[in-house]
Amino acid sequence: MENDGFIVIEGIHKNPNNIDTLDHKTKTVHGPFDKKKAEEVARGLIQKNIDNFYHRAWVVNKISEINNICEECKKEDTSVKQNLIMHSYKICNSCNLSKTIFPI
Ligand SMILES: [Zn+2]
Incomplete structure (x- = not known):
């Protein structure tokens, strides 16, 4: 099932390049979506939070x-x-x- 196995995780990170540093109090999970939709949602979230260096949105597919x-x-x-x-x-x-x- 590669069609609905993608989720988007957003939140505030100590290190925005490392998903493991995500602050769980700020964590929001979106989805699951298909891959295209997940990437769209992630891009939208990143653009919306472009002024916040520590905010990051990730597309994660392990759910599949x-x-x-x-x-x-x-x-x-x-x-x-x-x-x-x-x-x-x-x-x-x-x-x-x-x-x-x-x-x-
Ligand atoms: Zn049970």
Whole structure:
């Protein structure tokens, strides 16, 4: 699936050339889009924030390699990808919620 595997991540960076220095409080994820649309969105965001040196928007396509299977309950849910991107946990919203309420 190369058609809808692209997301755009924008935010403020300590080092605008390194996506790993993104400040997660400022992070916004757009998409998923197809490649052309993702590049368009990223370009638009960069132009809109052209005065902010530390703002950066990235096109990321790793989502295409990820399935939607939650590692906790093994169920498929569309929230799994979003949670993986946002929190780096491969988990669905309902497991995420029960974890938050009942920490181990
Ligand atoms: Zn789950």
